[in-house]
Amino acid sequence: MLMEQTPSQQNWQPFNSLKFPNQMRMLSYQAMAHGAETIQFFQLKQSRNGSEKFHSAMISHSDSTKTRVFKELKQLGEELYNLPDEIKLSKISSKVAIIFDWNSYWGLEDCMGPTTNLNYVNGIHDYYKAFYNKKISIDMISKETDFKKYKIVIAPNMYINSESLTQRIEDFVNEGGIFVTDYFSGISDKNDNVYLGGYPGLLKNVLGLKYDETDALPFETQHTLENDSQKIGNGSLVCDLIQPQTAQSLAHYGTEVFYSNYSALTRNHFGQGYAYYSGTRLNDKAMDYFLTDILKQAGLKADSSKNDVEVMVRQNDDTKFVFIINTDSEVKKIDNPYPGSLDLLSQKVISKQIVLQGYDVRILRIQKS
Secondary structure: OEEEEOOOOOOOOOOOOOOOOOHHHHHHHHHHHOOOOOEEEOOOEOOOOOOOOOOOOOEOOOOOOOOHHHHHHHHHHHHHHHOOOHHHHOEOOOOEEEEOOHHHHHHHHOOOOOOOOOOHHHHHHHHHHHHHHOOOOEEEEOOOOOHHHOOEEEEOOOOEOOHHHHHHHHHHHHOOOEEEEEOOOOOEOOOOOEOOOOEOHHHHHHHOEEEOOEEEOOOOOEEEEEEOOEEEEEEEEEEEOEEEOOOEEEEEEOOOOOOOOOEEEEEEEEOOEEEEEEOEEEOHHHHHHHHHHHHHHHOOOOOOOOOOEEEEEEEOOOEEEEEEEEOOOOOEEEEOOOOOEEEOOOOEEEOOEEEEOOOOEEEEEEEOO
């Protein structure tokens, strides 16, 4: 559910830009492509007073239905009305999931140390962005979700843990799954009591490591991460001084710090699967290095082409709905993955090449053979 999309600009950011022509429409279809079954807006009429009076609305202060924004909303509504109902019954088949845990969110950001820059949502964004840039779809799940349908389950900053969750993680990895987590995970129970016996608490066994100390870095400081004397990227925010037990070290800290002989990234073979750990916040280069190994073990292929065109598939038993979305304001051209297919928005058959105007969208309907 896309609960509160703004028709154009917001009012509560440091600055609030207008949405470009077609950008609101594109973002609506992007939400649908990622699983939304309904698209809703805030607000219907722009407030005359109060803190949100400069937040955009379907009907602005002009009190007119002739505005650019209203015309775009009307077009979107007509298009949605004419789309086949079976799209709502189709699903996304993601092989990767990220756990979003509210208790870890609250607990981490109120833990009073070792740095005020701990930010749970940033940790989620780091992994989501990395997979998104490789054009790999991701489900956002809770701790209670069944892990078995996924190849990779990621738990960034999973500060709050339990015996039952640890058992489910161990079972998932033991049966061939890949579990990924990082700094400040597994620290406390549901009452925010720290697990004694060394970090990361109950996760020591599946991760195959332990650590006793975590360095907090000045806000602009980054430390080099290396493997076989080759720089693989940088780490920031915090640095866990990891001591691998059964885990294999994938990278260690650079020589600029006294803990250069401690691991920063690890991989542990556990049963039929693997458990990965990052002891620091990774920059883009280091994250790419980390994900390359993870995806290799999972048998998943990445698409690192940087064309700003997103391709997502929703499907049911006999039909695929392929969303092709230009997330950029510039014209893009791509090869049609399904030449001769019908675009449900224009009702035109698309040939071998697809030309997408700025923030343009195609929805191809493909019958499974």
